[in-house]
Amino acid sequence: MIPTHPIRAVVPCRACLSGEDLDWLGGGRSVSVALALTTTAEIRPGPAPDRRAADGWSREVWAFLHERLPGLGPRPPAVTVSSRAPSASGLSSSTARIVALFRAFTHPSLTGRHVDDDTIARWAYEFEFAVFNGGGMDHLAVVEGGALLLEGRERGLPAVRERLEFPDEWRVVVVDSGTRKDTRHHIRDVRAQLASGDPALAAYRAAADEASERVWEALRGRDLVGLTTAMTRAHEAMRDHQRMSTPFLEELRGLASRAVGLPLKLSGAGGGGAMVGVCPAETVEGTVERLRRALSASHAQVGVIPAPAAPARRVVDPVPSAPTAGPVRGGERQPASP
Structure with missing residues (x-):
């Protein structure tokens, strides 16, 4: 399909507050926070560019999606990517770029269907794992936003144990x-x-x-x-x-x-x-x-x-205002300690 109106996908970067590598070593916890230093992928109406003219990441992401979403054309649409995050700096700017491309290229006006956040995170992880052989903290962090407590796994996305909004103050x-x-x-x-x-x-x-x-x-x-x-x-x-x-x-x-x-x-x-x-x-x-x-x-x-x-x-639990509130683990409220 050729888009009839502009498509914009805006994705945050992330800072790791603790636990580098634990997202893929397994058996350990890490903490991330998404930052409003965003990466934007924008598609404007018009024909797809010549295959050689398309950016390398755009071609690779489109090829990955082409195998999973029947009906996509042979070439990606023309897309422009810009970022406010410094590159190669440990703030997941490369993952934010990849996720922004996945979001833009899976827009319903191109695919005719809705692709949910869980699928976007999983596909982006699988795509990048094949290149870097690393973990999935970055993909969850930039897709979900907020602050995440993650439990690492040796293969696959880490488990999200808890979610919070980072304090406004x-x-x-x-x-x-x-x-x-x-x-x-x-x-x-x-x-x-x-x-x-x-x-x-x-x-x-x-x-x-x-x-x-x-x-x-x-x-x-x-x-x-x-x-x-x-x-x-x-x-x-x-x-x-x-x-x-x-x-x-x-x-x-x-x-x-x-x-x-x-x-x-x-x-x-x-x-x-x-x-x-x-x-x-x-x-x-x-x-x-x-x-x-x-x-x-x-x-x-x-x-x-x-x-x-x-x-x-996603909906997250507020920071407790009283010590009687129990922690959230695995999405369920736990009883407070006696």
Whole structure:
């Protein structure tokens, strides 16, 4: 089908607050939050471009869908993709691009049917797994929005244990180091550790899982001090057990702490990319401006980006206002502790 009106798909990126790799190692928890640094895929009415003129990802995603949705034409429609998130930074910009293409290409005006969010997340995971052999945190995070507590699985999408809206009174500050990460080699190396039973990996999994529990408790309780403390633990586990950080990233962490008192955690693995911190919304403008000034003299290539959280697409439980409220696990309210 040829679309008769513009189609736009807008997808958030995500920050990992704790538990890198645990989404695919299995037996551990991770926490993500979707950020309103969006990627947009837009299709305008008109004939499909020549096969060679189409973007590589567009061709590959269309070919994947062509096998699953009978009736699609041989070539994808002309699509333009733009992003507000820094690329190769550990904020899932590549996954956001892929999901945006899946959303645009499965629009009912092209397919004649509705494709639900669960299917979009699963297909996007299967498509990207064939390339990177990684996990599914990113796909769930950008499809579902909000904050997610995930239980990892060695194959397939992780299980969503709980969902929350990120507190409105907080903002995420992204510090983009300007150094690219290498996720493909990182995943290869960690899979080799897993196969050999490396004790360093086991120690990391235990420390990161505990940090994820503390991060989620702080989110539920709107405890900003507890959250930043738990995120620091998560970063230290990445750095000390798995060498995911670098001297340059640690230098930036120290500068942010001294300049504005903002603890930073690396988001994503691969030896580079962005770090994230959380501060009150009412102080974020001043925090960002002071940090930019502190970085401008010696680290002009480093970007500082304030980012509100992207809203959840599904109904989530509100943060409890009284200690009698029990946690949500697996979608069901649990009784409060006596």
